Amino acid sequence: MNDRNNNSLPSIPLAMTLVGQTVTFAGVRNAGRGLTHRLAEMGLMPGESLEIINRGPGPFIVAVKGSRFVLGRGMVNRILVRPE
Amino acid sequence: MKDKHLTIALAGNPNSGKTTVFNAITGARQHVGNYPGVTVEKKTGSTTHGDVRLDVVDLPGTYSLTAYSIEEVVSRNFLLDEQPDVVIDIVDSSNLERNLYLATQLMELGVPLLLAFNMSDVAKNRGYNIDEKKLSELLGVPIVQTIGHKGKGIAELLDAAMAVSQDPQATSRQRYPNYGHEIEPHLQQLANLLEEKCGIRQRSRWFAIKLLENDAETIKRLGQACPEHIEELTLEAERIRHHIESICGDAAEIILADRRYGFISGACTEAVTQSVEVRHERSDRIDAVMTNRYLGLPIFALLMFLVFQLTFSVGNPVVDAFDGWKGDLAGAVGGLWGESGADSVLRSLLVDGIIEGVGAVLVFTPLIMLLFLAIAFLEDSGYMARAAFVIDRLMHKIGLHGKSFIPMLIGFGCTVPGIMATRTLETRRDRITTILVLPLMSCGARLPIYVLILGAFFPERVFKVLGIYNVTNHALWLFLIYMIGIALAIICAKIFRGTLLKGEATPFVMELPPYRMPTLKGLTIHMWERTWLYIKKAGTIILAIVVVLWALAYWPKLGDEKHAVFEQQRAIVQADAHADKEQIADRLEEIDNAEHEAKLEHSAIGRVGKTIAPVFRPCGFDWKISTATIGAFAAKEVFVGQMGVIYSVGEEADEESEPLREKLAAKYTPLIGFCIMLFSLISMPCMVTVAVTVREAGWRWAMLQVGYLTVLAWVLTTIVYQIGSRLV
Structure with missing residues (x-):
């Protein structure tokens, strides 16, 4: 859990990543406690790596812990990731 | 042993195949109801295993037992309050880590637990090699392999459930995550407080965890159980949360979630080997087309x-x-x-009312x-x-x-x-x-x-x-x-x-399940459940409404003197020596139709219809369509039933009577037909919808819904009819 607060690499919005890229989840901008917790319970927590499977017309499909998630258009601009 | 019975709750993530296991256990003996007070569907079913009667409750599919959604609250309260004899957590074996998260929460809750590793065939195909015996030891919970849609492993699963229910050590053998030296002492401290101040001995650790997660539902529950100390408890929990956050840099609940995943991942590393990385491969390929940004x-x-x-x-x-x-x-x-x-x-009631009315609905x-x-x-x-x-x-x-x-x-x-x-x-x-x-x-x-x-x-x-x-x-x-x-x-x-519901868009996160070939059994059950509701509705509500409508269309009857006028006309036509047979038949039919029309207009429904008809005239509707439109408020398909009744009451019904469609085609234009469809599409929702909206959203929103839809329907239909009738 030590690398989760590693700020050596700048984080970028998920919206700026490309299909096929693998990135590390860093957090969500302007997220309330509830959202962060809900994401964590689904496996999306700081330090977790995620792979961009597909980007549709707005939303993204990402792979986390062997599952596929749809992240909506609003979310992909708020989720911050670090390229691996 | 004859009247022994066991309550089994099925828990599991959405898409874990929980429904297929439920179907495999209970077959068609299912009952769908609601959890008291909320509109979450409660599915129950029963079966016998050996000489034991099993009542199975299918809990809503959830990822965890945090109280963020109503489904989670419902599941949790069911487990806490109803105390089922066994809880079976249905786990998608091809996605163990995420599915076991719910299992860790169930273990923390201290319920008698049994894991069904479902879709074990898929897991094998994907190259997973799961050492169940070892995993079962590591988690302290029995594991049974199942293939829900093929009904495999179900008998073994029920055997294991019986064993768990009879094992007094079942819960104490369970392992749960250790949250480490920064958190465990605080959990212990909160648990002690709960035991000392509130006398909560059962599940004190679980309540402590929930307090630390700042779980609103739990605080409410504790507030009822122990009102005099709840403030002290929440203050203490708040203090610990701040402390943990300052040391670890993350909120307590995030660290707890992280540790739970860590616990699972530790167990899986020891007991699961994966030969190839293939999960989702096929699904991803299908998705490359189905979710393509242009296609x-x-x-x-x-x-x-x-x-x-x-x-x-x-x-x-x-x-x-x-x-x-x-x-x-x-x-x-x-x-x-x-x-x-x-x-x-009686004949008119049976033929014109029930057969034509309910029948018109049932044939669809x-x-x-x-x-x-x-x-x-x-x-x-x-x-x-x-x-x-x-x-x-x-x-x-x-x-x-x-x-x-x-x-x-x-x-x-x-x-x-x-x-x-x-x-x-x-x-x-x-x-x-x-x-x-x-x-x-x-x-x-x-x-x-x-x-x-x-x-x-x-x-x-x-x-x-x-x-x-x-x-x-x-x-x-x-x-x-x-x-x-x-x-x-x-x-x-x-x-x-x-306007009324301004605000920012909410975050959208949703799991995408892998594509699956639906099973015939699952499809049949789903289809039949809903179709049966339609048939039942036709046999009950719609039958009742149709009988009322029939009575309104049947009475009051045309007076004898009016009837005599039509008879007189018939006699004149028949006596006409200059007309040939065909002309006589045509004219007789005209008189029949006129009498039918007069009878209807004289009836109660005719009078009501004539009163409201002016409102609908701009839409191109006559009084008959207008009354059917009002009737459709009870249930949309009543429109069809009511047209059936209106067009058959008062008619000399015989085998030769033309189908409703032909009568409509003779009476109205295609433009009116289209207007009927348009109005039915938009206009006020049916009674049941309104009732559910009231329950879900409140009176004000339900009234707004009825109002805006009806006005919109009227305005649009009027525009279409007025423009259309000038063009045609």
């Missing part, structure tokens, strides 16, 4: 069109056959009275069945979630997100479960907006109206597409109607989100 929407539109096309091309011939039988039945029953029975009240059962089958297929195959994905951008523009679209798709079957499905939306704003526009998703009960109208006014034509595929113009019309509904829903949602 996604056209594919979705095409699929929806195919649903209607299939419903029509397969269903219509069956409906026609049913319609024929209905006519035969009416003739046979009517014939029982013989020549003298024309005036029998095959169509409804096919529609529900298609929707069940979209749901079970995993396509629904993809539809939410491809529509997200569009939905985002109107201030909702893709997830709102799933209740809308379900609304194509029936608005009521659609409204229930809005429970999965996170914010009230999104829920209300979705509920408000949901009735615009044309439901299955409106299908009979369209089919009746299309059959009457638009002669069926078949086009060949690509030289091979037959498409009927009826399917195209139907597609148009549904698209009008979707377009209006989008516009109205946009307006609501910009």
Whole structure:
């Protein structure tokens, strides 16, 4: 859990990543406690790596812990990731 | 041992195959109800295993037992309050880590637990090698392999459930995550406080964890159990939370979630080996096409069109056959009275009221069945979630997100479960907006109206597409109607989100399940559940309404002197020596029709209809359509039943009487037909929808829903009719 607060690499919005890229989840901008917790319970927590499977017309499909998630258009601009 | 019985609760993630296991255990002996006070569906079923009766409760599918959604709260309260003898957690074996998260929470809760590693065949195909014995030891919970859709491992699962229920050590053997030296001492401290101050001995660790997570539901529960100390407890928990956050840099609940995943991952590293990385490979390949940024929407539109096309091309011939039988039945029953029975009240009630009214609704059962089958297929195959994905951008523009679209798709079957499905939306704003526009998703009960109208006014034509595929113009019309509904829903949602329900769009996160071939059993059960509701409704509510409507159309009867006038006219025509046989028959029929019309206008329903008719005149509706439109408020399909009654009461019914469609075609124009469809699509939702909206959103929103939809229906229909009648 030590690398989760590693700020050596700048984080970028998920919206700026490309299909096929693998990135590390860093957090969500302007997220309330509830959202962060809900994401964590689904496996999306700081330090977790995620792979961009597909980007549709707005939303993204990402792979986390062997599952596929749809992240909506609003979310992909708020989720911050670090390229691996 | 004869009357021994066991309560089993099934828990599990959405898409873990929980429903297939439930179906495999209970078969068709299922009962769908609601959890008290909330509209979460409660599915129960029962079976016998050996000499023990098993009552099985299918808990809603959840990822965890945090109280963020109503489903989670319901599941948790059920486990806490009802204390089932055994809890079976259905785990997708091909996605162990995420699925076991719920298991760790169940273990922390201290319920007698049993894990069903479902879809074990899929896991093997994907190269997972799971050492169940070892994993079972590491978790301290028995594990049984199952393949739900094939019914494999179910007997073993029930054996294991019996064993767990008889094992007093079952819960104490369970392992749960250790949260480390920064957190464990604080948990212990909170647990001690709970035991000392509130006397909570059972599950004190679990309550301590929930306090640390700042779980609102738990605080409420503790507040009731221990009102004098709750403030002290929450203050202490708050202090610890701050402390942990300052040391670890993350909120306590995030660290707890992280440790739980760590615990699972530790166990899986020891007990699971993976030979190849293949999960989702096939699904991803399908998705590369289905969710393609350019192809996604056209594919979705095409699929929806195919649903209607299939419903029509397969269903219509069956409906026609049913319609024929209905006519035969009416003739046979009517014939029982013989020549003298024309005036029998009972005969009119049976033939004109019940057979023509309820029958008109029932003959459409095959169509409804096919529609529900298609929707069940979209749901079970995993396509629904993809539809939410491809529509997200569009939905985002109107201030909702893709997830709102799933209740809308379900609304194509029936608005009521659609409204229930809005429970999965996170914010009230999104829920209300979705509920408000949901009735615009044309439901299955409106299908009979369209089919009746299309059959009457638009002669069926078949086009060949690509030289091979037959498409009927009826399917195209139907597609148009549904698209009008979707377009209006989008516009109205946009307006609501910009005015009454302003606010930022909510975050959209949703799991995309792998595609699965739906099983015949699952599809059949889903289809039958909903179809049976339709049939039951026809036999109860609609029957009652139709009888009332029949009575209103039958009484008061035309006076004898009026009848005498028509008889006199008949005598004059028959005595006419200059006319040939054909002319006489034609003129007699004209008189028959005029008498029928006079009888109806004299009846109660005729008087009511005439009173309200001016309101509907701009839409092109006469008083008969107007009354049927009002009747449709009780249930949309009543429109069809009521037209059936109106057009048969007072008529000298015999085997030769023409089908309703022909009567309509003779009476109205295709433009009016289209206006009927348009009005039925938009106008006020049925009574049940209103009742559910009141329960889910409150009176004010329900009244707004009824009001705006009715006004919108009237305005649009009037525009179409007024413009249309000037053009034609």
